[in-house]
Amino acid sequence: MFTAPDPERLRLRQASRAVIGVGLAVLAxxxxxxxxxxxxxxGLAALLALFTVTDADVRGQAGTTALLPLVGLPVLASAAVLHDAPPLRDAAFLGIVFAGVYARxxxxxxxxxxxFAFMTFFVAQFLRPAPQDLPPLAGAVLLALAVAALVRFGLWPIERRTPPPAAPPPGDERGLRRPTTRQAVQATVACGLALLAxxxxxxxxxxxxxxxxxxxxxxxASRGExxxxxxRRVLGTVVGIAAGLLVALPVDGHPxxxxGIVAVCVFGIFYTAAVSYSWMMFFVTVMxxxxxxxxxVLDAGLLALRVAETLIGALGAAxxxxxxxxxxxxxxxxxxxxRALVALQRGTEDAARRLAGDAAAxxxxxxxxxxxxxxxxxxxxxxxxxPLNPYRERKARARLVLGLLDECAARAHALAGIAADPEASHDARLTEGCQRVEEAVRRLLRQQAPGAAEDRRADAECAHRQPEGDRAVAHLHALEAALAGLAGPLHSAPRGPLRTA
Structure with missing residues (x-):
């Protein structure tokens, strides 16, 4: 957790800002x-606003933050009104589950x-508000969101220096063939089973x-994930409950x-979320x-019940x-x-254009x-x-693919760096190498592996042309070799033997 890369200390800064934002919201x-x-x-509304809003630019983040109360307050009102009507409450909860996942x-x-909609209904079950409690609770939500927005956009703005989050895999599927619809149905069924149990x-x-x-x-996005x-959720919860016995019980509500400990937990939630779900759940559980x-209402029996309910939820999801x-x-x-291969192909094209003198590439x-x-x-x-995956061949194949993908990324990054060098000059070998990489990507996307004779001819040509000290050509040949290595694992059946040329 503490040794994971943190470029530009982004996780550290976001976690520190979250502590300030949530703390100021509670004080307000x-x-x-x-x-x-x-x-x-x-406090929970402020935490969710700082945690869940991940638009790529500040304007988008501000727009999403402004929409949170328009979604959350009606949900809070419905939870309070339906609290004493369990069948309607449960139906509304499952409807929010489906809509919340579908909205992705x-x-x-x-x-x-x-x-935000789901957690607002969830928190209402936790706090059990009556209809007459709605005005102060709604006021608390609005005030907390305003304070969180002030901290995020005014006191401590953190510009995103990374690309926007990747969208779901593209496709023109409709109905139950669309991934988000399928997952909305899955989540609703899982939550329904968890609710009953x-x-x-x-x-x-x-x-x-x-x-x-x-x-x-x-x-x-998949069954395995x-x-x-x-x-990981069960693991983090169990360890968090153990810590709760040592921390939360002795504290016993002392303000x-x-x-102080909640502030540490908020920091831990934000600092670990991107690198370890188990650690994030540990801090959530302690909080x-x-x-x-x-x-x-805290006692050891309540903490044990928390573990059992978490296990039920995990089994329902499974x-x-x-x-x-x-x-x-x-x-x-x-x-x-x-999708990554398409980006690699386009990146190679841009590198070739840049090396040929196109400054716009x-x-x-x-x-x-x-x-x-x-x-x-x-x-x-x-x-x-x-480690729990019992299929050794699939595990070995996945490790091979991960290694080759890392090699592709490293070579593409190096090639882009060379292309950006103003001293780099056009070389016919670079154009030819880029074309070979582009063709290798096209073969992979067509589910077509090169024949053995073509592989041997390519290897011989690479060995003959490989110049000493020419970094750009070397990176292109290494990139081509990594793409050739991907053909076997990517074109093999999921549980069949590894295909070779």
Whole structure:
């Protein structure tokens, strides 16, 4: 967690800003004289606003932040009104689950609004507001969001220096063939199973099972990703409960101590979210235990129930992704890799144009896009290399693909750097090498591997032409070799033997 790369200290700065934003939001709500429940509601609203809004530019972030109360307040009102009508409450909750996941097709804004809507209903189950409690709680939400926006856009703006988040794999599917629709159905089924089993275990804390199932589906796109995320959620929760026994129980709602440890948890949530879901859940679990202490209902039995409800949610998610409209890991990884290959092809084209003297060509922009897409491909491949994956051949093949993709990224980055050098001059060998790389990408996208004779001829030509000290040509040949190596694992059946030329 602490050794993971943090370019430009972005995670550190965002985590520090979150502590300030959430802290100021809670202080602002408390200063109005509202009670502890309103302060908790405001603090969670500020945390969600700072955590879920991930638009690529500041204008988009401001627009999404402004829309949060338009989604959250009606959901909060419906939760309060339906609290004493369990059948209608449960139906509304599942409807919000479906709509929240379905909204992800609209990009970062849809994802943020969907999460905010779900969590607003969830927090209402946690705090159990009555209709007469709505005005102070709504005021707390509005005030907290305003303070969070002030910190984010005024006191401590952090410009994004990375490309915008990658969109879902492209496609013209409709209905249940569309990935977001399939996942919305899966999440609704998973949350429905978790709701039924959670209520059988506890009529008061059943919503933890639904929350566990919901969050397992966030930022996942395949069966493998969801199963691995479920395992990590249970692991993080169990370890967090153990820490809660040592931290939250002794604190027992003491305001100053609770505030200090909650601040550490908020920092941990933001600092670890991008690198470790288990660690993020650890900090979330400890924070929730502390909030229960503030409400005066914390005990060891409640923490044990939290583990059981989380396990129920994870099992519901696992059942849904395996049996309901499953999206295979193979299909998802192939979609991301194909997008990355297209970016690589375009980056090579731009590098060739830049080396030929076209100042408008920008291979660096294509390399940034490639890195983003390869990052998403690595995430999709992660379940295949997980220690719990029992299929050794698939694990070895995934590791081979990851290594070759890393090689492609490194060579493309180096080539872009050389092309940006004003001293670099046009060389016919570079044009020819770029053309060979482009053809290698086209073969991969056509699911066509080069024949053995062509491979031997290419190897002989590379050996003959390889100039000593010519870095650009060397990178192109290494890139071509990595692409040739990808043909076998990418063109093989998911569980069949590895194809070779």
């Amino acid at each position: 709500v408390a200063a109005t004289g509202l009670d502890v429940r309103a302060a908790i509601t405001g 097709r609209y990009g970062p804004r849809g994802n943020a609004l969907g999460i 959670g209520q059988a275990l506890s009529h008061e804390r059943w919503y933890w099972a639904v929350g566990a199932a919901w969050w397992i589906f966030v930022n996942t 969801t199963l691995v995320r479920g395992f 100053a101590a609770t505030a 929730v235990g502390l909030l229960y202490g503030l409400l005066g 059942a849904a992704v395996v049996f309901v409209l499953p999206v295979t890991t193979h299909a998802t990884t192939n979609a991301w890799i194909r 920008d291979p660096a922009r294509r390399v940034a896009e490639l890195e983003l897409l390869l990052g998403r491909a690595r995430l999709a491949l992660a379940p295949l290399v997980h």
